[in-house]
Each structure stands twice: as structure tokens, then as C-alpha cells.
Amino acid sequence: MEFPLIAPRPPRLSELTEGLRRIEASGVFSNNGPEVRAFEAEATERLFGGTGACLAVGNATLGLIVALRQAAGMQLRPGTLALMPALTFAATAQAALWAGLTPLICDIEADGWTADPRQEEALLARYGARIGVIVPYATFGTAIDLDRYAWLADRHGVGVVIDAAASLGTRDGDGRGFGSGAPFTLVYSMHATKTFSVAEGGLIHSGDVARIDQLRGMINFGFERGRSATLPGINAKLPEVIALMARAKLAEIDAVCDHRAAIDAAYRAALPGFAMQRPSGRRQATQFMPVLLPPELAGERDAIVAALAADGVGVGQYFSPHLGEQPLFRDTALIEPTPVADAIGGRMLSLPITDAMTPADAPVIAARLAGAVARVTAAGATRQMGTAMQDLTTVVIGGGPAGTAMLTSASKLGKLAPLVEAGFAIVEQRARMGAGELGSYAIRSDTTAETFLSAVKNNPHPELAELEHHPAGQLMGRYVAELGAPLVDTAPLLSATADRLRDIVVRHGGAVLTGHAAQRVQRTADGRWQTTVSDGAGVTRALVSRNVVVATGGVQTDEQVAAKRVAGVALGALAGERLIRSDTVLRLGGVEQVHERLRDIPSPRVAIIGASTSAIAAAVLLLKSQPGFAFGAGAVTLLHRQPLKPFYPNVAAAHADGFHDFDDNDICPVSGFVLRLAGLRLESRELVLRMLSLGGRTPDPRVASHRIAGDEDAAARAVIAEADLVIGALGYRPRAVPLLGVDGAPLALAHHAGRPMVDRHCRILDAQDRPVPGAYGIGLSAGFVPWGRLGGEASFRGQANGLWLWQNDVGQMIVDQLLDREAQEAA
Template sequence: MSPHTSTPVLIAGGGPAGIAVLLAASRIGELPRLLDEGLTLVEQGEHIGSGMLGRYVINSDSAAETFVDTITDNPVPELACLIHHPLVTMIRNHGRQALPLRIVAEFLDLVGEVLTGLIRAHPASRLLTGWQLRSLHQDTDREWGCHLVSCDGQRTQHIHACKVVLAMGAYQPEQRLHDEQVAGRPLLPRHAGRIMQSDTLLSPDGIDRLRAMTAGHEKPRIAIIGGASSALSVARVIMRDMADCLAPGHLTLLHKSRLKLFYRTAEEAVADGYREFSDTDICPVSQFVYRFGGLRYESRDLAMQLMGVANAPPEPLVRDVQITGDNDAQVNDILDNADAIIACFGYRPRRVAMMDMHDHPISLAADTTDGCLTGAECAVMNEDGHPIAGLFGIGLASGFRPSGAMGGESSFRGQVNSLWLWQTAIGEKILHHLLPQDAPVLVPVTRLRAPVLEPARGHLHP
């Protein structure tokens, strides 16, 4: 391969978010044009598809059937025929049940195999596996010089790209444990040696590492910090896999915001005795209560037990403590006496070094505490909150916040990590910027209506 080459579009990352752009194009009949125009997909692993998703030992918090939406009636025959695959049949048979993320990963790997064949069948497009994007340099035409390094570190290549999509996933930086204040104090260095982040706990060896951390304590005290889906998932995994050594009340959930429950209608919520919401918590498009901010499936079930909603039986193993600002002494006592602390502070987007046309480093909004990688149009934002020309982002912790026709409760202040939205509305937003403007992106009327009819599909919260 030539050490210097060019491509209209470079996508960095071939995991769920990276291939979502291709799937969004396929659903609206634009994948052939995207590949004919020219695309380079860079993935550090041996294949594209699931990325790191299969390592999480939890279930999805969306219905199984939503994951196969992307291939159902797909205009691309090679993708549409997957509907008859035994794995897809099994997933569809699960209907509205949750699905283990390892099964979702198997499905995405299957889709990735098909996309690999489609990319390689188009001479203008390329798939580079075993490579990483290391840095970007903006040239005088506001296009991008992309520096790639092979995963073995032995080779490099430079690609010139008109537009770049960052889909490199996310991570949990340890620095947040030094910076984030919990009851007036950072967790580190005060609790060094007793802290694990949720991403580690939810990995295959997470429970083994937790057992090692609490070795010597017959009935360990474990504190979980967080009130979002990942924190409730952590609690359920510990209850499931360490039930032999848990005593009642020794597993404590500490959270700042109150726990929020997803409901399909306000009437259903009230019928269950759940009234902790207002009009600003109801999506105007779907009428769902806490459409984006609410807990779902197994996390929701546990929260209902802790809150006593709908006559759910209490969960004796878990103690629920909200951090109010007035109970710092109680919270610090819990943390000081915990044998292990699981921090569920969410994720931050991965980024690469970037230089502008004057060889100055480009600082991003995402470099600040809780800053978002992208804005409303999925463009990567600089430190001043302005979009950077030709640079886009998608995926976990990218910071996308829906608005307008996508709906969502107006009170929602978080970010949406929805595989289904990546493959539909969010992916389509990016496509509008990637494809030539002389021919409009084809979005059939039926597709435009889909997010309205099924407005809460495909959520993933590792």
C-alpha cells in the first residue's frame, strides 16, 4: 500500500458506532453511493462489528427485537438476507426481552462480516484492520492529514481525508477519581486500593477482582457510587455473582440525583404509584416518561424495589442512600468503612492528537470536565464550542443530545448512548455531511417517521 494516499471519508473505529454510519446509509439506500464515492474504515482489531461490547457481562436495556431493525427490510440484499440467519431468528424470538450484550456482539460481528465484503467489493473504498488513527493535522484547505500506526507498532502510513468521523469508543479515566467530589471529597487518594471503576467490574474478570479486593472480609461492605443504569447493573452483577458473601444492607448505592424510572405513559406511572415526574420529564413525541433519562429493564426492576414502587418487594441486600449535601458525614462514613468502592462516573470519549493548519494543538470541548465531543449536528466541537470543519463524532460518550423531531424529555441533561439512534437518525445526520451535496441524501418518508413511531429503541449502557 502506498505510504501516502487519499480518501473522501475516513472513519476511525469499526465497532458498533463506526459501522452504524454504514448501516444508516444502507437503511436509506445510500450505502452503494457512500462506498462508490470512497471511504476508508480504520479498525485496530482483526475485524469490524462489535468492538468491545462483547466483554460486558450484563444485558441490554432495550428489547432484543430492536437490534435487528437495522437489517429488517434493508435495501442492501446482503444485509436483508441475514434476517434468516439462526442467530437473528433467536434474537427475534426474544421479542421485547432484554438480551445479553455478548449476543448483541455476536450479531454485530455477523453484520460486520457482511459489511467487510461490501467494502472490499468497492474499489474506491478500503478496510484497514490492525491499524490505529494516532493523530490528525488540518491542512490549508481545512481537510485532514491522518497519521496511522499499525497495532504492532512496526508500520505507519499517512492518509489525506476530506472528512473524518471519530468512532473510537470511550474509557473511564482514573483522573476523574481525583477530581470528582463525593460528599465534599475526591475518592483518590483517600480510598486508594479499595476502588474499582464500573467498566472493570462489568468485564469478565470483574467479580474475581472484586473478590480479591475484599479477601479477608467474610461479609464485605461494598459501596456503589452512581444512580444511572451502569450503577444499577453493577449492583445486580454483585448480587448475582457474590450472593454467597453478601449480608443484608452491606451493598450500598450512593447517588446524587434521585432514581428515575422509564414508563410508556404517565398514566401507567401513576397507576404504579410513581409520581416523581413533571411535564418536563415527558417526551412530547412519544409521551414516554423519562424517555432518555429513565432506568429500564433489570436496572429499573431493582430501582422499583429500592423505591417501593408498584408494591415491588424490598431488596434486603441493598441500601439506598441519596447524597443530598446535608448528609456528607453519613456518606463519608459509608465510604471510609467500605471494603470496596465501585465508581460509576460514566465514560469520556477517546480522542487523538490534533493540530491546526498553523501547527497549533487543537483543544476540544471534550477536554474540559463533562464537556461534549460533538454538537447538535454531530460535528466535533473546539474548546469554544464551535464545530470543527470536516470532523465528526459518534458513539459512546460522544455527547449527542437529541432535540426537535427526535424528542426526549426537556429536563434531560445527559447524553444518549443508543445503538438504534446511531444506526438511524444520528447516522443520517452525519451522512448529510459526508455525501456530496449535489445529490440529496435519500431518506424515505417511512424512515423519517420511524423514530416517531418507535422512539425508544436500541439503548446500550455498559
């Protein structure tokens, strides 16, 4: 017996002759005729308990367009965002684009497959008024929590439109039609393939009758009264003949949904080994039966689908690819990391549920699925992840800002293709490359927006150059000529750039292993490196390469900060439970933690230990916090060993501001910059300029500074003792993957002893400060110090970190060595 995935059963027009004659007699075939009005009234009564009102539209996508435009505001600001989940049909994002909105795509939660509520709320907090409308999707007809969205709408002043395309006939937990009386709009589909199968058409419902009345004008060219447009409008009216069919379907929808629910239950009983969507509400208007393949079979989905087709079972893959994986939306949307949607979309199968089936058919199809899996596995089609990639030139470990910056540097020089074609793989633990953890910070960058844009602007690769005009590039463009950009707003451009770099890498034969963690890197007997990586399911594979580049970033731990000695005493001993890492404060939610700690203290005092950008950024963040802290004079004290010094573009600018605390050793011989590497920049610089009263600036009375004189500085210890909160801004350590020798023992490396991880050529150093052959490092905490043509002041004693360096000279330095070593090997 054949089981097609979809077998439309709309009302038969041949059985509706009386209604057809009625339409012909009326002479009204569209324009909100009597059949449409009757259907809207009947739907309101039968599906929604007589609450609110309904509006019939030509199709659900048109309904979404007008509903989104209404909810986001008639006077739409450019760049207004529509927040929606990744796991939905393309129409959701297409409707947002047509409504003049930019989709903001978020991840889903793992059980119900609807938008992740934690990420929704984090994005609402991050983007604020830029989000004009939330567009939750009632995935596969489920009954999502509408009360929560009403609360979000009220709390954030944001519009809400529910994409309920598959939900006509769904009942919520109270047994009401899903959406009954909601204060916002829900848009349902009546497409022939839906459970509420008609032909083409849609229905909009809201408990707010005035909202429906306004939408009625919008779907009629914007005519509210007469034939003069007063609203943004299109023609989205439902024809009378389709309304007649919809009235007929309405009469049978309860029986249809009950029948399909019984098939759903039979599937659940017959497929105990497959994950399924968490049930919600009393009844779901089931269009098909979505199930997840076990993770180890995800790579064999196509083969399993083909095997089922040979057995007469039609299978879909809704929604794979999801929105974040589709080319149009990668070019036009802002896409957050979507590891859950990636994993679920990659494992999804949609099994048939049709009106012609019976519950007894479900176990038959389940048995055919089990047989297909068995045949594919027995045939050896299952991917053997343990096999090694044995002849690579380069493996990059870490696809965050530094790892992808190296690829950006190669792209700008026309060297990316040669690098990849020589044999290349990049490993990234997250589901998406590019941003790393930058999007989780609440501060502004110490890099200008112009620097972020320079990675793509005029890039030789057209797909990268186009990103200047991508929504992520336009977002960054808002901060040109400002004091840096919010780090949360740098993440979209870094991620979009990484997506394009990934495509280039794959196109030239390289491997991009996202969702994989590097466990260890071991020297092989022939002098190469074997990198062992594992995926989310714990399946491992080996990558063997001549070179390895470690770009895994830095980490700051409580133990590290507590152990640092300040004025001769370990900071943990001085501060105790009042100590908090700067990394915690600087992240999203960090200021809220500080508020909680200082909640019952009327005039709090804060000590910040350090002179780095992180230390000053922590002070800036607390000083400009809203709601603010009750800081009095000198309430925030910066304790530092080195003098606080600002960057200047040249000596004349420094002298014009009255800054003379520098000499020739503080001037970069290449650029002429004063304190090019050691000087504070952007927002941090502005605070220091005020603290030093430079350029006529007035100090902020809330801020004081104390330069630590040495181990016997009792005054420094007293400041810490009197503080209600102590913030340790004492740097980061490399988050380095273990490097092992041929015997499997860990190599002793320089950074283990607190020295720089790399030398002036970005080569990883061993414990005797000798380069480890074929091992390179880049990124935060690598310890690189610019030299020669890279410039920098002779007095600089720290390490230089910065996106511009990574995307240009430092990245180029590593790429040139990799290609040169490959050429030598070939010779």
C-alpha cells in the first residue's frame, strides 16, 4: 500500500453546487462578499468561541505581511527587526521582508521545537526598540503559550503576530480554539496541504476587533472608507468561491482533527525509539507526523528517505534547511547561533498523516521506517566518523573572531584558496563560526566600527564584499565615527562573514567542522599533528596535518583572579566573597549581578583592580548603568600598578590636550601614534581623559584612582578592605587545547609558566621558549607583541590583541608561514 506524505482533501466543488449558484446569483465574487462574511462569522463562533473577530485573506503569507506591518507600526523605522525562530517555513521570513522588516532569527527549545524563550528575552533586552514585532511560530500546529507573549508585548512595548499556519483546529489546554481572544493577531493557513484543507487562503484572528477592522482596510488597498487609501495596503482579499469551500471545511474540521490525532497517537506508540515533539494543548491539528532520527543516523537521512520511498512511503524534511541555513535569509537577516535548530532540523523526518489513513496504518509505516534504517545501516551507508583525514596541511582549532580573522586576512590577499586547496580544516565547538563569545558582552568594543567593516569592504571575494550592505553590515554602519560599537552588535557581522568564509573553504575542498570540540593534539612519529575532535554525540574522528593553528581564545577564572597578588597579598584573601571577575561584570547580565550584590547598601563603594581595557570598561559600564548606582564621590576606585595612559594619533594631538607623560620610546616609529599599543582607546580612553583632566575635560567625581606603590602599600589594601565589591580585571589566560608529544605526554609550554604563548612569528613556544615546529597561535591571550613593520612603541611590555591585527598583519604572517612551509614540503 502506498502512503503519500500529503493527500489533499479539500471540499469538492461538485458537491457545493447550491452555494456556487448562490454566488452566481449574487453577482459578487470578491470584495468581502456574503460568503466571506458568513465564513468569518462562523469561524469566529465555531473555532474561537465567539470572541474577537476573524478576517479571511487570499493566503496566509499575505495575511502575515499585513499583520506584521500593522504590529510593527505604520510609520516603520528603517532596520526594524522581526524576531522569529529558525525552525519555520520560508514564508515567515519572506513576509517580514515584504513588510519592510529585517528578520532576526533565533534558536528553538529542544522539546517543543518552538522559539527558545530565554533567547527571545535576551534578544529583546539586547535590541530593545529595534525589535518591532515578535513572530513566534506554533510549530506543526502546537498550542504555544500566548499568555507569555501577551506579557512580553506589554513589558517590552513590542508587537506580536503568531504564525499559526498549521493550527486551525488546534485546541489549547483549556479546550478552546488555539488563539481564542488573543490581544494580538494569529495568522492561519487554509492551503490545500493543511489539515484545514481548502485550496488557497488564510484566516486572521484577534480578540481585538478594532485590530481586525484596521486589517480589513489594509487588505483592500488601504481603503478604510471610500476609495482613498489611508493605510499601507495590498489586495489580499479572499474570493467568494474559496470562502464557500472554507465554510464546508469548517463544518468537518473537528472530525478531521480528531481522526488525525488518533493516527498521531498510534505513531507515538509504534515508534518508541524516535524523539517526537512534546505535546501541548488538548488537540493538535496534525498535518503530518514529525519525528527525529537518532543523532548517529542524521548523516544518512537522504538514504533513509530514499529507502522509504522505495517502500511506498512519502517522507518530508520540514524544516530542513531551516531559515538560518537558507541563502536568501543569510543575505538579508540577522541570524543568532542556532545549535538546537541545526541539530533538530538535520534529524527531522515528516511521516504521512492524511485523511485517507487510519490509525492502523501508523504501525505499518513505523515498521517500514525501521526496515529502511536497518537496510541503510547494513549496507554500510552509515558514516564512519572514526576514519581519519590523513593528509591535511593545516588544521585551525577555533572558529571564533581570531580563527576566522586569519581566514579574512588570507581572503584580502587572495591567498585563501591556495591555503584551503593545500589541505585545510577548521574546527569550532559552537554551531556557528565567527562571533565566539563577543555577542554575550554588554560593553562597547575597543575596535571601531570601521575596523569591523574593513574585513569585508572591497574584499576581492564578491560574497564577502557584499556584506557591507547586508543587514549585519548596515547595523555596524550605524556606529561609524562613534566610540566603538556594542559588542552584541558586532556578532551578526562576524557570524555573517564567517558563513561566507565557510562557503569559500568548502567550495575549495576544505572541511568546516562546526559543533566539534578538539580534545587533544598529538605529535605523530613522522612529525605531523593528529588532532582528535568529537561531535555533540561524542563520536570522534582524527585530523592529521603538518600544521596546527590554535585560536581558542582566553579564559578568566575565579581561581586565577583570586590568586593574583595585590599590594603583597593574594586578592582572594583581601576581598573574600566580595570579589567578582571583570569577565562576569562585562557580560550581559553582569550589571544585574552587581545590582543584586549592592542592593541593600545605600552608598556602595567599588574597587576595580587593574589598568587594562577590561578594568576601565568595567568602570564605564557601572557609571552609565541604567538604573544607576547610588555612587557618591570617589565611590569607584581604580587600583593599578602602571599609569593610566590614553592613545593619541600623533604627538601634536597629545600636546594639544595637555598630555606630556610620554617620551620617544612611547611613539610608534611606523605610524607616529603615541602609545599605539599601551594607550587606552574609545570609551575607556574618554573616561581616562576625564580622570586626567586632559583637553579641558572635567573629572567624574564618582571615580578615583590609586596607583599601587608596591607590596607594602597599606593604602591599597585599605581601599580593597573598605569596598563593598571588588572587581578583579587581571587579564586572561590561554584556553589552549592540550599539545602532546609522540609518547602521549603533555608538552611543557611557555604559557604554562605564565609567559607568552607565541613568539614574534606567532609560533607556539615550549618551556625553553623554543618554537614548537608546525604549531601556531593567534587570538586573545596568545601574547603576541608587534614588531618591525607592524609598528608599536618600544616601551610596550604587554601583549597586543585586536581584530585589525588578526585580520591583517598577524593573520597574514601565519598564512605566509603555512604556505611557505607547504611549498618547502612540496619541494
